[in-house]
Amino acid sequence: MNAPAGLDLTSIPERIQSEVQRAIQRSIKGVEYFASSGPSLGSTPKDILAVRGTMNLYHYRPMADEIYRVPILIVMATTNRGYILDLVPGQSFIEFLLKRGYDVYMLDWTAPKPEEKHLGMEDYVLDFIPDCVRRVQQDSGETDVTVIGYCFGGVLSLLYGSIFNDGPMKNLICFTTPIDFREMKLFSNFSDRRYFDVDRLVDSVGNVPPEMILSSFEMLRPASRAVGQVHLWENIWNDEYVKAYRMMDRWGTDTLPLAGEYFRTTTKDLMWDNKLYNGTMTVGGRAADIADIKVPILHAVAEHDHIVPYDAARHLIAKVGSSDKEEVMLKGGHVSVVAGANAIKRLWPKLDNWLGKRST
Amino acid sequence: MADKGNDPAAMWQSMIGEMEKGFNSFANQAMASPEFSKVMNQAGGVTAGAQKQLGEMMEKYLVSMNLPSREQMVSMAERIQGIEGQLNEIKAMLHQIHHNSLAPEGGHGTSRPPRTKRPPSEGEQK
Numbered sequence A: 001m002n003a004p005a006g007l008d009l010t011s012i013p014e015r016i017q018s019e020v021q022r023a024i025q026r027s028i029k030g031v032e033y034f035a036s037s038g039p040s041l042g043s044t045p046k047d048i049l050a051v052r053g054t055m056n057l058y059h060y061r062p063m064a065d066e067i068y069r070v071p072i073l074i075v076m077a078t079t080n081r082g083y084i085l086d087l088v089p090g091q092s093f094i095e096f097l098l099k100r101g102y103d104v105y106m107l108d109w110t111a112p113k114p115e116e117k118h119l120g121m122e123d124y125v126l127d128f129i130p131d132c133v134r135r136v137q138q139d140s141g142e143t144d145v146t147v148i149g150y151c152f153g154g155v156l157s158l159l160y161g162s163i164f165n166d167g168p169m170k171n172l173i174c175f176t177t178p179i180d181f182r183e184m185k186l187f188s189n190f191s192d193r194r195y196f197d198v199d200r201l202v203d204s205v206g207n208v209p210p211e212m213i214l215s216s217f218e219m220l221r222p223a224s225r226a227v228g229q230v231h232l233w234e235n236i237w238n239d240e241y242v243k244a245y246r247m248m249d250r251w252g253t254d255t256l257p258l259a260g261e262y263f264r265t266t267t268k269d270l271m272w273d274n275k276l277y278n279g280t281m282t283v284g285g286r287a288a289d290i291a292d293i294k295v296p297i298l299h300a301v302a303e304h305d306h307i308v309p310y311d312a313a314r315h316l317i318a319k320v321g322s323s324d325k326e327e328v329m330l331k332g333g334h335v336s337v338v339a340g341a342n343a344i345k346r347l348w349p350k351l352d353n354w355l356g357k358r359s360t
Numbered sequence B: 001m002a003d004k005g006n007d008p009a010a011m012w013q014s015m016i017g018e019m020e021k022g023f024n025s026f027a028n029q030a031m032a033s034p035e036f037s038k039v040m041n042q043a044g045g046v047t048a049g050a051q052k053q054l055g056e057m058m059e060k061y062l063v064s065m066n067l068p069s070r071e072q073m074v075s076m077a078e079r080i081q082g083i084e085g086q087l088n089e090i091k092a093m094l095h096q097i098h099h100n101s102l103a104p105e106g107g108h109g110t111s112r113p114p115r116t117k118r119p120p121s122e123g124e125q126k
Helices: A009-035 A092-100 A121-140 A152-163 A184-189 A198-203 A208-219 A225-235 A239-253 A259-272 A313-320 A340-343 A346-355 B006-031 B033-062 B070-102
Strands: A046-052 A054-062 A072-075 A102-111 A145-150 A169-175 A298-302 A326-331
Touching: A046 A072, A046 B070, A054 A121, A054 A326, A072 A121, A072 A152, A092 A102, A092 A346, A102 A121, A121 A152, A121 A259, A145 A152, A145 A259, A152 A169, A152 A313, A184 A340, A184 B006, A198 A259, A198 B033, A225 A239, A225 B006, A259 B006, A298 A313, A298 A346, A340 A346, B033 B070
Parallel strands: A072 A102, A072 A145, A145 A169, A169 A298, A298 A326
Antiparallel strands: A046 A054, A054 A102
């Protein structure tokens, strides 16, 4: 019998040997996988500058002999933990920034307590972010601050920058930040005002449970979790793959609950009325129109983002009032664009190149 | 070596990838319909209501069994969190004191590197 075209029969014993070795490794590593706890994340040395309810402000210890004048405040998304930006040494965005000479602070969130269900958009935009900016100014001794917002942290940063448009924000960087919520098609359908009674939900559960947030993210790609586990089993012999999988899996499932009132406003003002896009958003009675933002702005979007599709993010740069503005589209998904091997090669150097000259 | 077209492992990977894409795309289409939203939210509403009622019943049951309820456990956790928060505040104050003690009068953060860094010139960019 002839071999099919392209199949080298002499390689078959070698391949069988390799597959048998991998099968043995899978069994050994599979046991190790369940017996170990995975890599330690978020371990770049830092000091906690403030803890107030759900708000946590960290300052990372500088790693360069000389730093840029303008400090950076990173505003994390309210649904997830900030350690996605500080995975492990060599794969940490924070470490990268520190080594490149930036002074880095992070506003990270913890789960709001049941009695914090009343926290609303105004608490986040008019209290927590300005409070952290003040503390960064005080700690660094500098007036100017660069703000970086990831996903919904970007939305909060835009709202903050719109309202406090006379300073002290010097530069704004948004990662995968939606402004046109009609274009988040599935989320929009899940929260269809004809069928989704947000008042009833918030009034009955208080804070929106993390399981509900996680399910809604997973529903966007319902097969991916199962397929991810198949890939994990196939690659369990590969330590680097397993390490990367565990880091992302741990972070992905470490979802935070959302404060009830904050969720109510997000649903009504953003998902239903699309007020950020329409320029009619208000927070605590104060107009928040992104056209009022005049500082230099960089928006990084991901080509294969299934959470914030490009159509939901693409109007940001057109709508802000800044003259120094740039959008950069990078290969990757919602998370891989900011963390992991892709980000190291693409986003991080781009950001350093853009921000360095605006940080003096 | 076998080329990718005949490599069983590559074929398997490719098949799994295609299945994933196909299933996700099919599910996304189904979930984009108003009917899906209606059914999902009806089910979600019932679950939230049932959860609330069940929680109230369990609370009564635990009280009758002289066991701590979820609310009491949450309250305990909050007290622990409160203590942790105060420890963090003390830590932050100590950090601030340490920071100030290293700085000259009226100065800021001289224990830290100087804020004099300039961006590398175009030729130096990596």
